[in-house]
Amino acid sequence: MSEEEKQVKPYSEASTTSSVEIQNWIEAQDLLKKKLIKEDDLEGNGDDLKYVGGVDISFLKEDSSVACGTLVVMDLQTLQVVYDDFSLATVQVPYVPGFLAFREAPVLLELLERMKKRAPLLYPQLLMVDGNGILHPRGFGLASHLGVLANLPTIGIGKNLHHVDGLTQSSVRQLLSDGKNNDSIITLKGISGCIWGVAMRSTVDSLKPIYVSIGHRVSLDTAIRIVKITCTFRVPEPIRQADIRSREYLRKFQMGMLKRTTS
DNA sequence: GCGACAG
DNA sequence: ATCTTGTCGC
Numbered sequence: 001m002s003e004e005e006k007q008v009k010p011y012s013e014a015s016t017t018s019s020v021e022i023q024n025w026i027e028a029q030d031l032l033k034k035k036l037i038k039e040d041d042l043e044g045n046g047d048d049l050k051y052v053g054g055v056d057i058s059f060l061k062e063d064s065s066v067a068c069g070t071l072v073v074m075d076l077q078t079l080q081v082v083y084d085d086f087s088l089a090t091v092q093v094p095y096v097p098g099f100l101a102f103r104e105a106p107v108l109l110e111l112l113e114r115m116k117k118r119a120p121l122l123y124p125q126l127l128m129v130d131g132n133g134i135l136h137p138r139g140f141g142l143a144s145h146l147g148v149l150a151n152l153p154t155i156g157i158g159k160n161l162h163h164v165d166g167l168t169q170s171s172v173r174q175l176l177s178d179g180k181n182n183d184s185i186i187t188l189k190g191i192s193g194c195i196w197g198v199a200m201r202s203t204v205d206s207l208k209p210i211y212v213s214i215g216h217r218v219s220l221d222t223a224i225r226i227v228k229i230t231c232t233f234r235v236p237e238p239i240r241q242a243d244i245r246s247r248e249y250l251r252k253f254q255m256g257m258l259k260r261t262t263s
Numbered sequence: 264g265c266g267a268c269a270g
Numbered sequence: 271a272t273c274t275t276g277t278c279g280c
Binding site for chain 3: 059
Binding site for chain 1: 267268269270
């Protein structure tokens with residue numbers, strides 16, 4: 001092997017994502033984005049909303065390629081979980097900021113498809129996603145991605161701000177707590193003038209906001225209204241339940257593995 | 264050029 | 271995402 005080849009090789013390791021793959025991802029996002037709907041397109045304008053879903057994925061710390069995708073559905077009136085399902089999977093696609101959907105969407109879509117067969121009567125009219133909607137570098141985050149592929153109304157919920165269009169965590173924190181603004185919600189207007197979503201202090205005692213954005217087939221106002229209804233704690237209940245149950249499932253899975261190895 | 268960057 | 275104890279407040 002020549003000296004030149006030795007120097008080139010480290011840059012093509014599997015641990016990094018090739019620029020070719022990134023380009024494919026960008027094209028896929030731009031293509032799907034053409035089907036994105038940023039207005040209310042729900043049953044009964046969202047008034048007779050009964051079943052709201054939530055999705056999340058947890059990963060094993062010992063082996064970060066082992067994941068558990070989780071789907072829960074809640075009754076909006078009682079906020080009781082009426083359905084949950086889990087999918088243990090191996091995820092090789094790395095997390096790349098701006099391309100979360102290519103890592104997480106496949107597992108979540110599988111859960112939705114399975115529910116359509118198993119419990120169609122409980123299938124959610126709307127899905128809350130752990131990840132952004134149009135609050136995204138190309139206006140097409142995980143929540144929008146899932147919404148278009150599943151043809152389901154979705155809302156994007158971020159627990160941290162993905163810096164876009166000049167928006168930063170610190171600038172948002174200032175607006176939320178800066179003297180005169182005692183509001184619990186501020187509009188996320190970028191330097192370009194585009195409105196990406198809102199930062200919301202979802203409960204009275206939460207300083208850290210959540211970031212709400214349109215996913216698919218839901219207006220921002222409707223998204224905000226539904227998020228408020230479901231926020232018993234900082235994170236909307238469907239997502240919080242999915243998160244809790246997802247970790248619990250992985251924890252029990254680990255105990256099962258340990259038992260086999262030990263005995 | 265460097266840093267920032269949902270989960 | 272994941273780790274982990276204490277700690278503050280009602």
